[in-house]
Amino acid sequence: MIRSRPLLLAAAISVALAGCGSASNTAQQPGKTELKLYNDKGAWGKYFDQMGVLSKQQIGLSVKSVGYTDEPTYQAFIKASFRTDVKPDLFTWTTGGRLAEIVAQKQVAETTALWQEAIKSGDLSADLAPYYTVGGKQYCVPLNAAYWGMFYNKKVFDQHGLKPPKTWDELIGIADTLKKNDVSAFYHTSVLFSFVWFEQLLAGTDPDLYDRLSTGRAKYTDPGVVEVMKRWKSMIDAGYFNNPGDKTDPGDVLKTGKSAMVSFGTWFNTSMTQRDLKAGTDYGFFVIPNVNPALTKTSMIFESGPLCSLAKAPDPEASMKYLKWWVGAPAQEKWATARGDVSANPKVAIADQAIAEVGKAAGSGEYRLVNRYFEATPPPVLTAALDGFGAFVAKPDTYEKVLADIQVAADEYWSTHKPAD
16 A cells, blocks of 8 residues: 555656646646545545535535545655646645655645634544644545454354453454354455554554554564564464455455454445445444453554645635535534544434444544554555565565564664654
């Protein structure tokens, strides 16, 4: 997801954009009534289009989704657009280092006033603001907020007399039962989301170490991190996981029972509803127990993805008008209901009971929220880590070399960046 294509790709996109710029430059055409929303969530196109119909009715601005499914191509396109006259009206991105990177390039429109107004009206939580803050100012707004847990095939669980676990030992017991019955317990992959089990095991073992690692105050070769990799290896060796090279969509993996459990953010609920599966009947969701039972709170991975406007958008006023509308309750009610997910707006009720309960509990401080590894880790380190974890799941015996290689990238990065306090 992070590794860019060769520079030739970015250059080619830049040339292509520049070539059409003279014919379709909208930078000097204010008063737009339709905005193009570029995104890396191609499967969500119909939901973005539904939002466009609603926004047209409510604020006179429609939206057309331009969705990508290949992340490197998407990143290259957006970055190339910074250098051309053809600009996206709106675009999705990620928080953390990647947002800070394009803010430093002065490419992103500031949204501090919008945030202040939305927090005051109760449409956004002040707890979310730090994820969107760079240099004391806010940029973008939440496209989504998601809590990570375990989706499970309820029919497979029922068939083997299983119930959602309350402890880590119970979760492993479930995996053992499934293994004895020739069922793959857990889904994992060697691409894109190769970090999922690393972050879950480390956050559930020592969340303080997790935070230190992501801020340069700990090393990937430290004993605690090594122990996490050993545990992960032991789970792979025990036969709990599917083949990491399997290209089957995880939504289909869970629907067919090819793997009984899939760990993802609550946004994965959309994949279930798209497959006509019913929560509580076909599948369920549970919070993953801590590996370390001595922790006072259960660690829960949290993410929030931004919806952004460029500092030099084709029509800055129209783009900002849409962002203000987006965070409001009417828009968020539609957005959350259509996808079956939680909302960044605290006023919005969630239809799925299990996910609604998790969202409510997370918002009340019941869990220790841990920033998703993808956003928490500096981009150069993340690139090395994704490659390393992808190699590790195929060859678990290489865990020591994998950690050492990631630490090389971390040392290089933190040698020129001051570790966070």
